[in-house]
Amino acid sequence: MIGGEGLTRPVLAEIDRSLASHDLIKIRVFGDDRESRIAMYETICEDLDAAPIQHIGKLLVVWRPGPAVLKENRPQELGRLAPRGGAAPRTVTVKKPSAAPNRRPKRSQVTVLGNERVTAGGNVKRARVRPTSQKKKALD
Template sequence: MLKLTPAERSALRAEAHALSPVVIISEDGLKPSVIKEIDSSLDSHGLIKIRVFGDDRDARVAIYDTICEKLDAAPVQHIGKLLVVYRPKKEAQKSASPTRGKGMREVTIVKPSPSGTKRPSVTKVMVKGNERVTQGGSIKRAKPRQKSSKKSSLGN
């Protein structure tokens, strides 16, 4: 079972506050298919909420401990019928999409020939996160965000 410091646990509790339950466990209890679903949810999200139906508190605590032991996850919080569980995401999934975010990305621009009878010209260009490729194939920077005149006058 993964161990967390009190500061890490507190930060994860704050982050989990806005989450909705991803997995719901019925009164039948923990089945292999439910454990598999929790495992895949932890792989994709890292921090998840689980709702457990049933009125027996001891059974919910046992389910919570079983999930954390079998899936090598850390218990974050247990409030009523909600369980919050954390396990770091796999490194393979983090590096799977290097082109996302605000970094540089490669874009292929295809322009038709001026006469229309020859092959189109294909060029590969590196584009920054704040740039976009227009329909004509030229690169433009994104416009700066407009500021509201009403919001700026309220601050005075």
Template sequence: MLKLTPAERSALRSEAHGLNPVVIIGDAGLTPAVMKEIDASLDAHGLIKVRVFGDDRDARVGMYETICEELGAAPIQHIGKLLVLYRPKKEVQKERSEKRGKGLREVTIIKGSPSGTKRPTVQKVILKGNERVTAGGNIKRAKKRQTSSKKSALDRT
């Protein structure tokens, strides 16, 4: 189980205030599927809320402790049927997308001055996967957008 200082716990409580529950525990209780979903949510978000249906307070406290011990999470807050959990996010390398060259990429555009006597302008731009930079330094789409056959048929009439 992860240990936090009271100041860290207070900061995480205030951050969790605006969150909605991402996992709901029903009548079946803590099944392996629910634990797997909580684990995946903690990896993705770090700080999550879990809603527990059931009126037995002792059972909710038991679930809260079980989740924290098995998943290595820190208990932040338990108010009524809401449980707030924290575990630092895991850093995941996305090498696959870099190899293909898709997604966002940063490009530096250098444009010379019209007269040629002043300094060139340097501009860093983030391009989407379907955009390219022309020789003049303008950004254009690499492919034309697809148009609807129904829409083009209406335009012809």
């Protein structure tokens, strides 16, 4: 939110942090002057290298590509392939709540294979096989 003080350096820094973590954000501007909102919108986009998406009333929507989008467009380093999500064994940190309410949750490192998933309770299960439809079975 941009308050009565307007677009200050701390507000601009907070918008930058939000864009770094979320890519697409909404910014609410308090104030009735439409020209000042447009000026703030342009300033945010220019200073933070962001793209203006939408401006409806007092709501501004801004987008900036995050590190995941930028990594895909980067050439592969040292001729190695980029890791694909879910295909190779990966190590996951699981937090399970303690039996006593005043104790910290237990953390453990679990290795998850490509055909496994981690449940909401922190257990490792095999991934479910997707059922094929009767129409697709008839085509084969």
